[in-house]
Amino acid sequence: MAGKRLFRRNEQRRSRRGALRLAAASAAKASATIFLIMRRMRAPLIVLIVIFAITVLGLTLIPGQDAQGRPWRMGFFDAFYVMSYTASTIGFGEIPYPFTYNQRMWVTISIYLTVIGWAYAIGSLLALLQDRSFRQALALQHFTRKVARLREPFLLIAGYGQTGELLGHWIDALGRRFVVLDLSAERIDGLELDSYNADVPGLAADVRDPGLLSVAGLDHPSCEAVVALTDDEEANPAAVMAAALLRPEVPVVARVTTRTLAERMQAFGSPSTVNPFDRFGDHLRLALKAPASYQLLTWLESGPGGELPTRGLPPRNGRWVVFGYGRLGQEVTSDLRAEGLEVTVVEPRPTHPEADMIVGDGSDPWVMAQADLDRAVGFVAGTDNDTTNLSLVAAARRSNPSLFIGARQNRPMSAPLFAAMEVYALLVPAEVIAHEVYAQLSTPLLWRFLREMPAQGDAWAAELTDRLISVCGKRLQALWKLRLTPQEAPALSGWLAGGNARLAELLRNPDDRDEPLHAVVLLVVRDGQTTLAPDGDFVLAPGDELLLAGWAAARRALGTILFVDAVREYVVTGRRVPSSWIWRKLSRVPEPTSR
Amino acid sequence: MNLEKVVFGFFVVLAATLNFGFFIGDLQNPALHNKYELFAAVVVNLIATVLKFGDRTQIGAVHLATSLVADLQLIAATLAFGFAVYVSSDGLTAAATAGIVSLSGGALLANVVSVILLVVETVSFHRG
16 A cells, blocks of 8 residues: 555656656757847847947047147047947037048948948847747747746646637636647737736647646646647647646546547546537437426536526427537437437438438428428537528528527627527537536536536426525526635534534524525535535534535625634524623633634 | 858957957056057957857857956956046056056956867867
């Protein structure tokens, strides 16, 4: 056992050393570019020095005369002074005595020489500043410094497309930090325009380079998770691999679009993978089986401020028509068939044959007639083209207005069009991924709740939704985690140890204990065992972890109850206890037992 | 033969020789120390410094450091020269000359180190 632990520690140390070495290599790359720039400035600087030397030397050698007409030679200081202001085009005139014609001829030559020298040097310098590799090196250095200075936990988001942007905004709203890597420099520039509360370090770089991942914080002790969200099928596994090998203890979430890719990733540690098409199929199944569970799931996943989605009623029996047999179509079809529903598939260019498949274009009236939408109950427009999907939805609705319609939205620009279509189940891959990742990372307890919730049944979900609405209204308020440990809830220790700590007694308004607190406990975790949505009679124990949903005010009030003995005493027993030391002495109340 | 090495070696040695030429002679006698030689030493030293820019090796870094020291000393010497000639009411006295020349002597030491480095680099270079 001990030997195993030792081995594990060795392994960790080795991987950390590897990460450090990689980061050092990237830093060296950045400084290498600076050296290259210095090398390139050699020629302009030498030209400038030589021109100055020649012109200054010439001025000291050429005979002149002083104010009285006596022969006089300029000293080095005077000559350098004259050349300095002449070369920089300031031109104070002829100092200290008016020049002779000899001197003027030399100064004329000098002016042209020095102007050329300066123009060359400054031009080279500006060209270097504009140089792409130089700017990249500067950006890399700046980024490295920013990441190294992060002192709070942060996420590393590799791939900042639509999904990354959505996720970034939610993470930022939670008050947590993140670092962004993306291949496209435009998206990284866009970071500065996005209005984030915290400073977001970003670098335009290839996610497949483990050295850059290290620089971006993979080897930083505060890095709490890595999220691979690029739309590149190669980059995501590469990022997952690097994270698993260099920092095995950091959780990884990756976006995948096929099952084979997800399985490939499982070879490295156990990254959690999010497949939007698979999720859409699962959600559709859940919506078919348990509409209330599905409604609660989408509501809790929608993030703070999310509005209660309407409870759809998909048809539970009848025939479905799925247009487009790509990644989405295959998932949906297999999920629907697993539910025992009949499915007709329409695909213009099938890659492999399938039962009940019509080969043809959806815009073809003959194909539409074959699909026989009049006698179908559900319809999914799942091609990867928004225009096609919209026209399919319109055509389907015209032939059968009572159809349950699901559609896939590919680009964010099409969002208003799909909203106008009023599709019942809309798949926006970017949003699905962002919701999933958010649920996994923001509060791991929420993720646990969402995974275990469907097993509780539809009626249970409907009841919990009603409870949430009655407490918080139709907008999702704050979700937060609470641990009943002596550190995080010092005032509760004594009460919890009593063994009769009912949940309903705790969730009361500290100003008036007859009023309940506007918060609902969604989940209690005790020694790895979960209790979903416990009722008021649930008895709490020390060390419990609670997931709560409710108003921000309730969160603050609960914070007071957890920390101030007098407030806890009032809330739990109804007795007003003086909180200050003097008043306690005067009223001779015994010291609170919990301390 | 590498032309870059020739130019580099030329300037490093020339910087040292010019510096030596200015330094040699009675410390206090201004007549034995030519101001044009000091000027040339400054210019050649600056060029040698720029030539050493951007070398990433350890020996390159020491090269650059010695050159920077020599520049600093020589520029201090020229400033002392200018001060003695233009600002000080006494002019170029024996004491002022001694100060200037000893400053250039310090630069000479740095330049000698530079030349030694050059020799070491050349000797340690194995062909094939």
